[in-house]
Amino acid sequence: MSGIKPSGQAGFELSQPVESSFLASHEIFKKVMDSLDAIVYVADIETHEIIFANKYLQETIGAREGQICWQAIQKNQVGPCDFCPNHLLVNSDGEPDGGLHRWEHLNPLDGRWYDMIDRAVYWIDGRLVRVTIATDIPDRKQMEDSVKESNEKLNTLLKTSPDLIQVIDAEFNIAYTNEIVKDTLSKDFLGSSALDVVDESYHTLFKKKLKEVIRNRETQTFQFRDVDGKWWESQIAAISVGSGSEGAMLITRDISERKQMEQSLIESNEKLNTLLKNSPDYIYVIDNELNIVYTNEIAKKSISRDILGTSILTKIHSKDKKLFKTKIVEVTSRRISQPYEFEDIHKKWWESEIAPITIGSNPKCAMLIV
Numbered sequence: 001m002s003g004i005k006p007s008g009q010a011g012f013e014l015s016q017p018v019e020s021s022f023l024a025s026h027e028i029f030k031k032v033m034d035s036l037d038a039i040v041y042v043a044d045i046e047t048h049e050i051i052f053a054n055k056y057l058q059e060t061i062g063a064r065e066g067q068i069c070w071q072a073i074q075k076n077q078v079g080p081c082d083f084c085p086n087h088l089l090v091n092s093d094g095e096p097d098g099g100l101h102r103w104e105h106l107n108p109l110d111g112r113w114y115d116m117i118d119r120a121v122y123w124i125d126g127r128l129v130r131v132t133i134a135t136d137i138p139d140r141k142q143m144e145d146s147v148k149e150s151n152e153k154l155n156t157l158l159k160t161s162p163d164l165i166q167v168i169d170a171e172f173n174i175a176y177t178n179e180i181v182k183d184t185l186s187k188d189f190l191g192s193s194a195l196d197v198v199d200e201s202y203h204t205l206f207k208k209k210l211k212e213v214i215r216n217r218e219t220q221t222f223q224f225r226d227v228d229g230k231w232w233e234s235q236i237a238a239i240s241v242g243s244g245s246e247g248a249m250l251i252t253r254d255i256s257e258r259k260q261m262e263q264s265l266i267e268s269n270e271k272l273n274t275l276l277k278n279s280p281d282y283i284y285v286i287d288n289e290l291n292i293v294y295t296n297e298i299a300k301k302s303i304s305r306d307i308l309g310t311s312i313l314t315k316i317h318s319k320d321k322k323l324f325k326t327k328i329v330e331v332t333s334r335r336i337s338q339p340y341e342f343e344d345i346h347k348k349w350w351e352s353e354i355a356p357i358t359i360g361s362n363p364k365c366a367m368l369i370v
Helices: 017-033 055-060 138-160 180-187 198-216 256-278 298-302 319-334
Strands: 004-007 009-012 039-043 050-053 101-107 112-122 128-136 164-167 172-176 217-224 230-242 246-254 283-286 292-295 338-343 349-359 363-370
Touching: 004 292, 009 198, 017 055, 039 055, 112 138, 198 217, 198 230, 198 256, 230 256, 292 298, 319 349, 319 363
Parallel strands: none
Antiparallel strands: 004 009, 039 050, 039 128, 101 112, 112 128, 164 172, 164 246, 217 230, 230 246, 283 292, 283 363, 338 349, 349 363
């Protein structure tokens, strides 16, 4: 180190030519550090004195060279910070270990998050120092916090959902189930096949649905019976299952009761249709405009022509039409059945029963049983 003379333990004494060269290099170093959009400072590892502070640190935090770092950069500290990384930067002999220590820190003075990089080196005067580069990362931290918050909300939703939620891969293996799956089915299905609980008669359709969902990136509905005979309905949506592999999420609910009601309704309708077809009475269903929208078989045969869409008034004698209209209004408004005798256009008398019914969302309709 020609031209550099030791000056006790305090540091080095520079010869004039070397001192001029050093000052020029220091000025270049300072300009480069001041141009960075990040905090850069150098602090003595023993005394915590700031030896160098770039312009960004001075303008954002207000710290200056000669100040103690834990006093100038932190808040309400009575001694070195308990999170100070100095001891992590040296080996057991107190020498720089040559590595970098990276961490994140929320600075209490400006309330901003920083990506911290620290390293121990020997300064030009021989002192062991910590070089710190801190990059402002509020946007990244905000994004991380948002993702964390979203994940927490999603986990809460999955845990408290009344529906069974499963994630399966393209081979039908179950990669995730929410708590209610385990509680409802009393079994942990992770790693097993989703087909294990589906009745075999629905396997082919289930496979087809899953392939279509993954291929078209769409959502489909699938109803099936399980191996115990219960009915379920699943909403199947395409998702990625780790490492970009394709899979699906199934949101499933028990529809056994609904299916039973549907079957009961079908059976009731079948019985009603049988009753209407075999009834010896003529049956007409008329809307609120008194147009015929249904007739049973015996009514059709008696007329030998299609009268659907025509007015029921065309079958009633002119003198009874006004009273008939009044009866219809009374029946549909009061929702009660009424007997009614009338004369038809052929001067033949009929005894009938008029009952209120609803067609779709229209409650002003009636059934005429003659």
